[in-house]
Amino acid sequence: MPFSKILATSCALFALGISPSAFAQAQEVETAKADAPDRGVFAGDWLTIGVGGGYGPSYEGSDDYVLFPAPLAQGSVDGFDFGARGPGLYVDLVRDTNSEGNVKFLAGPLVRVRTDRNSNIKDAVVRSLGKRDVAVEIGATAGVSFSKMLNPFDTLTLSSDVQWDVAKAHRGRLISPSISYSTPLSTAIFTNLSLSATHVDGNYADTYYSIDAAGSAASGLPVFDAKGGWKSYGASLLGGVDLSGDARDGGWGVFGLVSYSRLTGDAKRSPVTSIRGDADQWFLAGGISYTF
Numbered sequence: 001m002p003f004s005k006i007l008a009t010s011c012a013l014f015a016l017g018i019s020p021s022a023f024a025q026a027q028e029v030e031t032a033k034a035d036a037p038d039r040g041v042f043a044g045d046w047l048t049i050g051v052g053g054g055y056g057p058s059y060e061g062s063d064d065y066v067l068f069p070a071p072l073a074q075g076s077v078d079g080f081d082f083g084a085r086g087p088g089l090y091v092d093l094v095r096d097t098n099s100e101g102n103v104k105f106l107a108g109p110l111v112r113v114r115t116d117r118n119s120n121i122k123d124a125v126v127r128s129l130g131k132r133d134v135a136v137e138i139g140a141t142a143g144v145s146f147s148k149m150l151n152p153f154d155t156l157t158l159s160s161d162v163q164w165d166v167a168k169a170h171r172g173r174l175i176s177p178s179i180s181y182s183t184p185l186s187t188a189i190f191t192n193l194s195l196s197a198t199h200v201d202g203n204y205a206d207t208y209y210s211i212d213a214a215g216s217a218a219s220g221l222p223v224f225d226a227k228g229g230w231k232s233y234g235a236s237l238l239g240g241v242d243l244s245g246d247a248r249d250g251g252w253g254v255f256g257l258v259s260y261s262r263l264t265g266d267a268k269r270s271p272v273t274s275i276r277g278d279a280d281q282w283f284l285a286g287g288i289s290y291t292f
Contacts, residue, residue, distance in 0.1 A: 041292065045076060047075035048072065048073070048289050048290070048291040050071070050255075050288055051072065051288065052255070052285055053068070053285065054069075054284065057282075057283075058120045059117045059126065059277075060116050060281070061278070062121075062122070062123060062277045062278070064122035064123055065282075072289055078095075080092060080095055085112060085161070087112060087114075087115070089111055090110035091109055093108040094108070103145070103146055104147070105142075105145075106143050106159065107140070107141070107143075108140065108141060109141075110140060111136065111137065112163060113136055114135035114170075116132065117131060117132040118132055123276050125219050125220065125276055126277075128218045128219045129215045129218065129272070132169060135165045136166055137165050137174070139161060139174075140161070140163075141159060141160070141161045142159065143157055143160065144157070153183065156180070157179070157182075159177070160177040160178070162174070165203075165204075170207035171203045172200060172201045173200070173201045174199070174200050175198070175200075176198045177196065178197075179195050180192055181193050187242075187246045188241055188245045188246060189239070189241050190240045192239075194238075195234070195235050196233070196234055197232065198233075199228075200267075202226075205226040205267065208267075209226035209267055209270035210224055210270070221272070222271055224266075226267070227266050231265060232261045232262060232264060232267060233264065234259060234260055235259070236257065236259040236260070237257060237259070238255065238257045240254070240256075241253060241255075250292050251291060252289070252290055253289050253290075254288050254289070255287060257284070257285050258283070259284075260280070260281070260282055261283075262279055
């Protein structure tokens with residue numbers, strides 16, 4: 001697996017824009033190796049571990065922001081890739097054995113833990129609505145990627161996740177399609193741009209965005225009956241740098257990311273967002289990793 005896929009999967013939907021001048025320089029450096037690229041440490045089994053920090057909304061729809069840790073773990077064993085998917089894990093059951101093909105498919109299970117509105121609720125009014133239970137969401141991810149679109153090392157990926165809560169916290173379903181483009185700018189620098197959206201059912205919307213009569217009396221917010229539909233859309237930016245100057249030899253690296261999403265539908269209209277929060281949601285993170 002190339003360094004580009006490592007960073008793309010580690011931060012999922014976070015990316016950086018591409019510099020045309022740096023892109024041209026990267027092509028000049030790499031063209032001589034295009035016919036027989038050296039996969040280095042990624043030629044066999046490998047593992048990346050890391051730690052970092054993030055800064056984001058205290059709940060989805062909040063205008064209060066909090067700091068939190070952001071650990072990282074991902075890798076490949078016998079051609080099967082695995083990695084973080086938010087606060088969770090996915091496994092690609094389509095073996096990565098043919099590195100020469102331009103089209104590759106991915107499919108496999110995923111599990112995610114959702115702690116939204118369970119802790120770190122800074123807004124006292126929203127906190128008076130009560131905590132939500134921790135959700136455990138199980139589902140699947142599938143997609144297709146196309147390599148060598150604009151240069152020998154870039155990748156365009158179309159994918160979608162679907163997951164259901166099995167812990168009876170919201171009892172709902174989410175579908176999250178995305179499209180991303182990743183490319184190295186040199187042997188040490190990688191960038192990725194990603195666009196995504198999320199659709200939720202009525203159970204999910206009701207749990208996190210509805211306010212019943214009791215909640216209205218406790219908080220002073222108006223009663224609101226949230227329905228399912230498109231919850232959000234957004235764009236993300238990611239950049240990574242290998243500290244040795246060549247990502248293929250593994251070792252230490254650093255990454256930084258920024259993400260913006262816009263709540264829509266009843267997620268935007270709910271009083272927890274429209275009165276106590278903000279439909280514009282930002283996320284920043286950075287950290288250090290080690291690959292071997």
